Amino acid sequence: MRTITDWLTEYGESHTNQTNKLIHWVCVPAIFFSVTALLYSIKLPFAIGGVGGVPVNVAFITIALVIAYYATLSLTLAIGMLLFSSACLFLCYTLEQAAFMPLWLVGVIIFVTAWVGQFxxxxxxxxKPSFLKDIQFLMIGPAWLMSFIYKKIGIQL
Incomplete structure (x- = not known):
């Protein structure tokens, strides 16, 4: 099984150009948020705590699985991604409450725009993007960026 260092090193091999790196700093979080927004828009027919409880959507379940995946690679990475994911969920909630545009539409617009930027x-x-070699690299992109933040503030993966 590959370690987080193996994944990050291989991902970094196709991300050496400074302009591409800068684009990734904008587009990878945007794609992560847009997917969260799309999944947040899919409501499930139950709530945590029963009637009147917290409504559940597909994003909650998916993010729990994503964090579990990151935890298999690095517990500290999983904590950082949990914080970022929580911020994405909060932003989804806020945008949905504002109701200026359907959240799913916001997600689609950001998703398409960010992928154009990525390509x-x-x-x-x-x-070529790393995920064309191995689909798991779609999960490594956010971790790669988080690893730079961790390095900057002195946190070990």
């Missing part, structure tokens, strides 16, 4: 970044880089 443009890889065109500049001259290398």
């Amino acid at each position: 443009y970044g890889h065109k500049i880089e001259g290398k």
Whole structure:
């Protein structure tokens, strides 16, 4: 089984161009948020705590699974991703309450725009996106960025 260091090193090999890296700093979190928003828009027919409790949506369940995946790679990474995921969920809640546009539509617009940016970044880089080699790299992108934040503030993976 690959370690988090193995995953991050291999991911980094196709992300060396500074412009591509900058694009990833914007687009990877945007894609993560947009997927969260799309999944948040899918409501489930029950609530935590029964009637009148906290409504459940697919994003809650998916994020729990995502955090469990990150925990298999690094507990500290999982904690950071839990904090970021929680911020995404809060933003979804806030946008849904504001009701200026359906949350799913916000998710679609951000998703498409961010992926256009990602592919443009890889065109500049001259290398294919890592996920075309292994789909798990879709989960490693956010971890790769989190690893830079951790390094900057002195947290070990």
